[in-house]
Amino acid sequence: MTSTINLQATLACGQVFHWRERGGGSWEGLIGESLAVVGQGPSGELQVLAGREDSVRNYLAMDHDLEAVYRGFPSDPTMGAALEFCRGLRIIRQPEWECLATFITSSMKQVAHIRQMSFALRQQFGRKVAGTDWLAYPTAAALASATEDDLRGCGLGYRAKYLRGTAQRVAEGSADLAAWRKLPDSELRTALSTLPGVGRKVANCVMLFGYERLAAFPVDTWIARILQRTYWRGGKKPTPLQLEQNLAERFGPQAGYAQQYLFHHARSTEGRGSPT
DNA sequence: TGCCAGGCCAAAT
């Protein structure tokens, strides 16, 4: 079978925050500083309508073997329902800095507002992409030289200080995001966690969505509810860290995929926060 | 109106 993708699930599941749906089920966004437009053919195959074919397919992780991923999922009704709902959702390969920065702004925010903040930062500090109405996500240097009040003006609230502090670490080179690629998972998590505004949950998101660490298992409020309700067999209410450490291996070496399927399914079907 | 949101940090057990 040819590898396929569910664009709606992939681009609106809360792993990336700037893609826009256009008419006819096609989607438009930036990959770095290049415009990309993607759609799906009658049998669901990916169509690259703008952008370099190989670059787009790499960004969308079309090489991930989803059937192999699914074989690693536990077989229970909760996971089965999430799989049916999300089938074709891919964990994509985002640029490290953009992923890190957007997840620093994500704490205690709904997905819709993370998108707003991301958009405001692009409009205020991003570089224009010629021939389009897009602005690229601002560089670390651009945000490092912004004032905290400038960032608050983009709706960041108390996160402004965190984002600015991390931008300065990246811009001055004491946090070398590209070099960190060679670190094993636990050391990468430790390195990321030295940055302002990056705790265990954000570090796991950046590992999963920016570093292709598919075993990373972010536990947020949604996932915590699901895990407690369905998988936790213990007396006391578990901490997020307990849930992560005790349950991640149940979902296999690509636990991050299972996590994202559970997250997107729950958020899409249990009321508020419709993914738009 | 009140509650919660893809949490993190520093202070206080």
Added chain:
DNA sequence: ATTTGGCATGGC
């Protein structure tokens, strides 16, 4: 080592 309170802002 673990728990608690504060934090900005917007949607429902």
